[in-house]
Amino acid sequence: MAESLKTEIDLSQYPHINKGLAGIVAFSSNKSFIDGEKGELIYAGYDIDTLAENASFEEVCFLLWNNRLPNQTELDDLNTKLQNSRELPQPVLNYIQNTSKNAEPMAVLRTAVSMLGDFHKVEADDTEEFRINKAITITAKIPTIIAAFDRSRSGKDIIEPLNEKSTAFNFLYMLNGEEPGEEAEKTMDLCLILHAEHGMNASTFTNRAICSTESDMYSSVTGAIGALKGPLHGGANQQVMNMLLDIDEKDADPVEYIHQRLDAKEKVMGFGHRVYKTMDPRARILRGMSKQLSEETGHTDLYEWSEAILETMKSEKDIDPNVDFFSATVYYSMGIKPDLYTCIFTMSRVSGWTGHYIEQAENNRLVRPRALYIGEKNKEWVPAEQR
Numbered sequence: 343m344a345e346s347l348k349t350e351i352d353l354s355q356y357p358h359i360n361k362g363l364a365g366i367v368a369f370s371s372n373k374s375f376i377d378g379e380k381g382e383l384i385y386a387g388y389d390i391d392t393l394a395e396n397a398s399f400e401e402v403c404f405l406l407w408n409n410r411l412p413n414q415t416e417l418d419d420l421n422t423k424l425q426n427s428r429e430l431p432q433p434v435l436n437y438i439q440n441t442s443k444n445a446e447p448m449a450v451l452r453t454a455v456s457m458l459g460d461f462h463k464v465e466a467d468d469t470e471e472f473r474i475n476k477a478i479t480i481t482a483k484i485p486t487i488i489a490a491f492d493r494s495r496s497g498k499d500i501i502e503p504l505n506e507k508s509t510a511f512n513f514l515y516m517l518n519g520e521e522p523g524e525e526a527e528k529t530m531d532l533c534l535i536l537h538a539e540h541g542m543n544a545s546t547f548t549n550r551a552i553c554s555t556e557s558d559m560y561s562s563v564t565g566a567i568g569a570l571k572g573p574l575h576g577g578a579n580q581q582v583m584n585m586l587l588d589i590d591e592k593d594a595d596p597v598e599y600i601h602q603r604l605d606a607k608e609k610v611m612g613f614g615h616r617v618y619k620t621m622d623p624r625a626r627i628l629r630g631m632s633k634q635l636s637e638e639t640g641h642t643d644l645y646e647w648s649e650a651i652l653e654t655m656k657s658e659k660d661i662d663p664n665v666d667f668f669s670a671t672v673y674y675s676m677g678i679k680p681d682l683y684t685c686i687f688t689m690s691r692v693s694g695w696t697g698h699y700i701e702q703a704e705n706n707r708l709v710r711p712r713a714l715y716i717g718e719k720n721k722e723w724v725p726a727e728q729r
């Protein structure tokens with residue numbers, strides 16, 4: 343009988359074993375640069391602070407799809423295309439209205455985006471223009487899906503998208519049933535800019551891996567949504583809000599609450615990052631927004647607790663907040679339900695994913711790493727009835 347062996351592993355066959363692919367450079371990209379030591383973020387050449395101050399989300403989309411900013415005619419053209427692509431095919435609307443009212447919004451979004459692929463002509467994605475048009479279509483329809491599901495599950499009429507105005511304006515209009523003010527539109531637009539792109543994060547990696555098999559853009563965005571949904575990635579913003587609401591409900595002291603979590607070896611959502619070793623520059627911007635909005639809307643307690651949590655995490659663990667920490671209170675101050683926060687992240691990040699898809703498709707190689715086999719070998723077959 344052959345001997346079962348578990349320990350004889352030839353490590354020379356696996357030169358780059360790295361759990362979580364930490365530090366592995368798998369692609370080259372023009373989309374973004376992160377300096378994790380300094381806390382810097384650049385989208386296709388432009389510092390995040392410059393974009394936050396000057397750009398619109400639509401300009402950022404153009405930048406991520408073309409690696410350059412649009413001129414006015416190109417921007418007007420993109421805006422028109424996005425505005426004219428917002429409506430959903432009727433079967434997708436039917437699905438949104440008929441699915442469980444208790445479904446997770448991110449799960450509904452994932453399924454609806456997958457369904458959208460059934461209504462786009464299946465052609466070879468062989469030109470950049472074709473791919474950009476597909477990116478426009480998907481980006482334009484995601485806000486409609488989110489707002490339609492939220493209204494439908496709340497027993498409210500679904501509001502048809504406008505074929506004018508910005509992505510931020512139209513989303514808030516479809517969600518709330520009334521036109522947003524200038525400040526609300528600006529805040530949402532800024533949130534979309536800040537979440538658009540972030541290097542080889544887990545969802546972008548997933549999206550590029552799917553693209554690398556020469557699969558279509560709907561499949562890669564669907565897969566990326568699945569990856570973003572997890573609480574270690576984009577799903578953390580919702581968990582941050584749940585934590586703050588839990589503190590409120592229990593009338594707990596936020597510092598004590600965090601100590602208890604850390605003592606129990608639990609992670610505190612919205613903190614830590616694989617790349618940043620200092621404050622995430624997006625968290626820095628969102629922190630200011632959170633302060634201002636919480637004062638304007640009478641939620642200063644939530645902001646103050648956030649600051650107390652930040653100080654505790656810094657002094658106890660030397661861990662800084664990431665993008666998901668202060669975005670939670672920003673959305674809460676805007677009256678948005680916590681389980682929509684990761685959907686709003688998706689609304690923005692789809693621009694980065696599709697930009698990466700276009701880049702990957704233009705210079706593709708199948709993504710296919712290896713796994714170190716640590717199981718047994720040479721096991722003897724035993725028929726089922728004898729096991």
Ligand SMILES: CC(=O)SCCNC(=O)CCNC(=O)[C@H](O)C(C)(C)COP(=O)(O)OP(=O)(O)OC[C@H]1O[C@@H](n2cnc3c(N)ncnc32)[C@H](O)[C@@H]1OP(=O)(O)O
Pocket residue numbers: 362543573574575576578608609610611612613614615616617659661664665666
């Ligand atoms: C948009 C985004 O995706 S941003 C990230 C959103 N995710 C979160 O906020 C979830 C909470 N954070 C985390 O889980 C992690 O910091 C991650 C997943 C973001 C990064 O993970 P990794 O780079 O793999 O770091 P890892 O999880 O190994 O953490 C390293 C150490 O810091 C600790 N640590 C990291 N983040 C946290 C946290 N949020 N709370 C408490 N401890 C933490 C870990 O326990 C670990 O400690 P140890 O070495 O004593 O075991």
Ligand SMILES: O=C([O-])CC(=O)C(=O)O
Pocket residue numbers: 539540541542543544575615616617664665
């Ligand atoms: O870069 C990451 O790993 C996660 C992140 O902050 C993002 O995707 O925005």
